[in-house]
Amino acid sequence: MTESSALTLSGLNVGWIGTGVMGLSMAKRLQKERVNLFVHNRTKEKARDLLNEGAVWVDRPCDLIEKVNIVFMMVGLPEDVHSCIFGGHGFLQSEKELSGKVVVDMTTSSPSLALKVGGMLGQRGALSLDAPVSGGDIGAVNGTLSIMVGGDEAAFHKLRYFWEILGKTIVYHGSYGLGQHAKMVNQTLIATNMIGVSEALLYAYKVGMDPWKVLESVESGAAASWSLSQLGRRILKKDFTPGFYVDHFIKDMGIALEEAKKMDLGLPGLSLAHQLYLALKDQGGGQLGTQALYKALERINNISS
Amino acid sequence: MTESSALTLSGLNVGWIGTGVMGLSMAKRLQKERVNLFVHNRTKEKARDLLNEGAVWVDRPCDLIEKVNIVFMMVGLPEDVHSCIFGGHGFLQSEKELSGKVVVDMTTSSPSLALKVGGMLGQRGALSLDAPVSGGDIGAVNGTLSIMVGGDEAAFHKLRYFWEILGKTIVYHGSYGLGQHAKMVNQTLIATNMIGVSEALLYAYKVGMDPWKVLESVESGAAASWSLSQLGRRILKKDFTPGFYVDHFIKDMGIALEEAKKMDLGLPGLSLAHQLYLALKDQGGGQLGTQALYKALERINNISS
Numbered sequence: 001m002t003e004s005s006a007l008t009l010s011g012l013n014v015g016w017i018g019t020g021v022m023g024l025s026m027a028k029r030l031q032k033e034r035v036n037l038f039v040h041n042r043t044k045e046k047a048r049d050l051l052n053e054g055a056v057w058v059d060r061p062c063d064l065i066e067k068v069n070i071v072f073m074m075v076g077l078p079e080d081v082h083s084c085i086f087g088g089h090g091f092l093q094s095e096k097e098l099s100g101k102v103v104v105d106m107t108t109s110s111p112s113l114a115l116k117v118g119g120m121l122g123q124r125g126a127l128s129l130d131a132p133v134s135g136g137d138i139g140a141v142n143g144t145l146s147i148m149v150g151g152d153e154a155a156f157h158k159l160r161y162f163w164e165i166l167g168k169t170i171v172y173h174g175s176y177g178l179g180q181h182a183k184m185v186n187q188t189l190i191a192t193n194m195i196g197v198s199e200a201l202l203y204a205y206k207v208g209m210d211p212w213k214v215l216e217s218v219e220s221g222a223a224a225s226w227s228l229s230q231l232g233r234r235i236l237k238k239d240f241t242p243g244f245y246v247d248h249f250i251k252d253m254g255i256a257l258e259e260a261k262k263m264d265l266g267l268p269g270l271s272l273a274h275q276l277y278l279a280l281k282d283q284g285g286g287q288l289g290t291q292a293l294y295k296a297l298e299r300i301n302n303i304s305s
Numbered sequence: 306m307t308e309s310s311a312l313t314l315s316g317l318n319v320g321w322i323g324t325g326v327m328g329l330s331m332a333k334r335l336q337k338e339r340v341n342l343f344v345h346n347r348t349k350e351k352a353r354d355l356l357n358e359g360a361v362w363v364d365r366p367c368d369l370i371e372k373v374n375i376v377f378m379m380v381g382l383p384e385d386v387h388s389c390i391f392g393g394h395g396f397l398q399s400e401k402e403l404s405g406k407v408v409v410d411m412t413t414s415s416p417s418l419a420l421k422v423g424g425m426l427g428q429r430g431a432l433s434l435d436a437p438v439s440g441g442d443i444g445a446v447n448g449t450l451s452i453m454v455g456g457d458e459a460a461f462h463k464l465r466y467f468w469e470i471l472g473k474t475i476v477y478h479g480s481y482g483l484g485q486h487a488k489m490v491n492q493t494l495i496a497t498n499m500i501g502v503s504e505a506l507l508y509a510y511k512v513g514m515d516p517w518k519v520l521e522s523v524e525s526g527a528a529a530s531w532s533l534s535q536l537g538r539r540i541l542k543k544d545f546t547p548g549f550y551v552d553h554f555i556k557d558m559g560i561a562l563e564e565a566k567k568m569d570l571g572l573p574g575l576s577l578a579h580q581l582y583l584a585l586k587d588q589g590g591g592q593l594g595t596q597a598l599y600k601a602l603e604r605i606n607n608i609s610s
Contacts, residue, residue: 145526169526171521182523184508185505185522188504196574198574202570203486217439217491221474223492226527228530265511272574
């Protein structure tokens with residue numbers, strides 16, 4: 001782990017907002033490296049582990065940003081990001097000096113919002129980065145996330161110490177919103193591939209084949225994918241518990257399709273995935289894992305397994 | 306490499322029909338292991354390398370099957386398979402004893418045809434296997450193919466010596482046609498994922514991002530796939546030369562959809578891929594590699610890169 005001298009000079013007091021599945025694991029990694037955390041979350045109880053280890057609770061984002069020079073956010077939805085920054089208790093409500101502070105939003109959120117955040121915080125002299133991640137809860141725990149960064153380039157370099165605690169593949173993509181756009185590319189890939197994983201396993205089921213043997217045949221060649229090996233396995237075990245929630249995935253696909261629409265870009269595969277996941281949500285699957293797409297395709301085909 | 310004593314006793318004279326990109330490389334691997342080849346191909350010139358190394362040319366499949374106990378086929382289309390077996394010069398035209406001979410069709414062909422082949426050859430006492438492969442030309446050259454086998458189980462075990470020369474992942478799936486069904490699962494995965502790869506890279510292009518940086522961000526996490534890393538790279542290099550022909554892929558998807566239809570199974574993702582590839586063919590892309598799907602999506606979006 002390399003240390004940035006700039007950071008050592010300014011001290012390692014850091015703000016953290018959002019202690020859900022991902023955020024909590026990530027914040028714990030920082031805490032383990034002796035970073036002093038000032039924490040806020042909608043539900044205080046979910047930050048308990050961090051508080052027990054010495055993190056300081058702060059009631060409102062506008063107070064939190066006054067106490068630190070760097071704030072990480074990992075909340076659920078773009079609305080939550082919006083509220084933390086522009087809301088009644090948001091960062092911008094602080095009357096203190098914000099100049100030089102860095103706000104890092106690691107939530108998967110909209111590129112347009114990242115642009116707005118960059119502009120509005122910039123007016124107060126603060127720097128911002130959009131830095132969504134991929135790699136799931138396991139990646140968050142192990143610090144092997146892929147972190148896709150957009151926004152102020154100097155701030156990106158300044159935070160190298162933190163990136164290396166949290167992730168393995170760290171790429172700076174350019175100005176505000178491009179981290180989010182990279183994440184949309186990521187979600188487009190996963191969404192469309194999940195249709196294939198679901199349909200392929202359903203085909204094998206319908207033929208009456210041993211699905212485990214089929215998986216063995218196809219997972220190491222040209223059909224190989226992370227989703228097939230990881231989520232395909234869960235489908236075969238009928239394990240539809242969430243690694244990543246259908247509800248959140250639908251949010252992400254909605255953002256990608258919205259951005260594509262703004263660019264007059266037609267994405268038929270992503271659109272189909274979005275529709276199928278909406279059907280799954282309608283069937284009550286919003287809180288299942290994304291591999292539950294298989295269930296939606298079973299339903300369409302009147303299969304009950 | 307283990308040797309089957311049964312095979313050593315009967316000698317290693319083997320028939321090989323089909324010396325295209327895949328077939329030639331595979332036959333060469335057998336030849337390198339001192340298997341004596343009796344070769345037939347529609348175009349004799351394409352078998353030249355094998356003949357120069359001592360393979361014996363045979364003009365007609367019906368003559369070829371009389372000279373050997375094992376025949377491998379790796380031809381282009383189900384029609385070609387049909388012709389080699391049921392045609393005017395096909396195996397079944399031989400008036401000699403076929404009992405105990407083994408016919409291995411490694412062409413990606415229809416499960417229904419494999420069933421018919423199994424039945425008709427079985428009436429003459431011959432055994433058959435459908436054994437399509439995945440892993441592309443590189444896998445054929447290096448002997449690292451995934452081989453998906455259906456048909457007579459005793460014959461499958463008898464041929465272990467050959468499987469190990471040709472492939473790495475060798476799975477027996479059950480009776481006639483199940484090897485082909487496994488390959489359909491494989492193609493369903495690839496087809497649907499290729500939509501995602503194409504749309505994702507097109508999204509990045511349209512945003513104006515550095516596509517290589519985007520690839521770096523997404524290829525090692527949950528969006529990782531063989532197609533993304535291998536074919537996505539070719540797309541970014543604007544290399545649309547065929548590793549695998551669009552025309553052949555359309556044939557495969559057609560078979561999978563036909564089989565699915567027989568089972569009353571709706572596969573919306575595979576169907577969309579099929580439609581998009583048909584559009585690509587209509588644009589003159591039939592002889593390009595499957596990564597050219599990107600071009601069809603460019604066209605739909607009125608992008609010329």
